[in-house]
Amino acid sequence: MVEIGSFIKLQRTKKEMTQGELAKGIVSLSYLSKIENKKTDASPEIIQLLCTRLGIQLKDGFDASIQEKCKQWYNMLFEVNDKEEIITTYNELQEIMDTNLTDSLLMFEIHKIRYYLILGKLDKALVKINELNEMADSFDNLHKYYWYKFRGNYNSASGFFSQAMQLYKLAEEKSNRIDIEVKEIADLQYTIAITHSKLRNTLEVIEYAEKALDIYMKEYNFFRCAQSHIVLGISYRRIKMYEKAIKNYNLARHLGELNKDKQIIQLTNLNLGYLSSAKGDSKDAIHYYLQVVDDPEVEQNARLTSLTALIKEYYSINEIERTKEMIKKGFELIGTKDVEKHKVHYYVLNTYSYAINEQNNQFEKIVINELIPYLTNHKDYANIVVYANMLGNHFEELGKYKESVKYYKLANLTYEELVNL
Template sequence: MKIININNIPSIDIGRIIASQRLKQNITQKDLSKGICSITYLSKLENNRMEGNDEIIHLICKRLRVDLSSMNKIRENFKENMELFYNSLSEDNQSAIEELWLHLVKLNTDIQNPKLKTYFSLLSARYYIYKQDIKKVSEILGDIGKLKKTLTEEQLAYYQYFSGLNQYLKGNYQAAANKVLEAFVLLKSIGYNDYHLIYHLALLNSHMHNTTVAIFYSNSALQYFQEELNYKRVIDCQIILGINWTRVGEYEKALEYYLKVLRVGKKSNDRFLVGKIYHNIGFLYQKKGDLLNSIKFFSKSLKYKQESELSYLNTIYYLADTHLSLPDDCDRAKYRVEEGLKLSLMCNNSEYHIKFKMLYLFHFNDNMDEYREYLENVCIPFFKEKDDVKALCDCYVKIGDLLVNDNNYYKKGSYYYKMALNLMKTNKQ
């Protein structure tokens, strides 16, 4: 769908152009209007308090050396390129994004229309979301937010959408989903239906383990992207469906989606995609209880990844967890946990360092008090901050398990179980 409804953008703002060009050239209203019109007439024209006579406008523009027809072409070119740019960003068309961005930045210097300027600011925010520059995105959105009362409904919807994507970059999935859903509803109310929002609703709900909702949005987006031949988004939707069908135990359905994506990844020599799908199939077999196949596919996944990548850490974590479930794999599990601790420090990744430390303290450390204190003082505050409901529930249950069998701490153990149950109930609502 289009981010810009061209019909909603007025023609060239002649008054603003005349005023800005006059000031840029250090010409007074008296000098510019001399022999053409009165100063009062020019003032009203510049402030859009009247529509000027075509002949007078022509004479004023001639004196300022302003070519309105050329400016109109620039304006139309600007709108067309913004449209292309938004589509390229939404479809992750890397080869086109940078070229279009540089072209738009150049065109923007000649644009006077405030609505077009606002669209450019919105697309600037979307560009820096693509670049994962949270600081820059927040700065741009902050500036747009100051003009919130002047935004059209469409602009407000995309402001909320991009604010949601910024929250997603920060790992605040619930806040992100709320904003994207608000944007989706607002666009619906004005007759728009941007399926990239629906895709992001699927992605965010998948992150939050809202399985049914994620499947619903994924199927909706998948159908549209298949019709549009948007293969990148088709693959993204199929992966989300594979993940969520796995979660509900529909392993054959999930595997069907994964194998489709795997064929595409191998055919296009996309190592990142192949590595990702091998990991997901490994997780599927882990959930299914087929641990040997799980280890096989997790290990395959690592061959397509580099140690510096977050996805490598993720696969190491699941591989270690699977080894721990096998009675004779303790040494292999310890090796993977220690590898994960080392790599997470090198990559400065707090989340995975905490996860590997949890595994290490529970399985390879005899001091359970140290483990419990780590869960209470480090893990719970961290996952609360990230609004990671699943990890938080897991911590509550782990502490409950440690305490409930000790008569001295039975009540405290029950308290943590209740915390986990209440959190799960709240999340379902």
């Protein structure tokens, strides 16, 4: 049986019962505390009385029907299926778990971290992490694998990629000690590749993306193959191996077209835009960005990402009227309800709007007090260079040379840090 004391504590807190309410007439308060903190082994009779008061049945060992339903739900989370179906199945499982204490409960609780992340509820994911942390020392290697992986997912979603990488490497180490499906191994390798990409560890990206790609090809998982090719393309672009980058992007686009997957096709176009811009070919960059921006079937964030890239491109070649058009389109796409969700895009749109309209005070305020701190917090060094240089140029034009030097220096130091990553 799982660590019973930890689960009594878990169920008690979920039901918002105090220790006194649970212990009354069964055991002393201090003895319940010892049970919950695994400092003593209570008799089966006492455990049964506590479980009865909690309204749960104590089941011994393996329960095939519960485990099978859990497995179905875990697979939904792995593939990120229809959210309504995920929520419905979760509610059904939660009802079972609320009245049964089984060996499936711990894995179910750990998978809740992933569940909350899929729903975009980072605050609830953190509460679950803190809740489970108290019993983490009782986890076996399989539990620890998912514990590390999903905590890594949480840190990635929060923009803390260094911490995420440490957790993913711990999960990788545990994966060598357990029997897991090959698709799970590939998923971890792909996730590590993505995280290395966020950290600009280019050679490591290539290593892990190729490992994942090898498995995805054998499994005929064309969607994941396409994603791996895009990640490889990004890495080759960063080290200026443009032909290899284009080859990977074209392979990704081909797979996207075979599967009629608009998201993959347009993600490829976005990255071909970045590549063209890096090569100084604004005409091609604009062409690729517009493909994404003008496609209503593409998800909102991808369109906004392409749109802000397009704004930078138009602004850099002094196409001011086109820049204004794209800024207006960006604000319309975000609307009034999604500002917090797309905060960085909102900052960028305002930055260029203020710059074009020579609203100097607003421009300085948003870039210095909002945008650069946001980028710093998320370790987005490439964009810190862009906007620090933009500020430097702005102050230079105003004759504020001391401020100008300050931000040119920030851009140079950040670029050096970016190169050394």
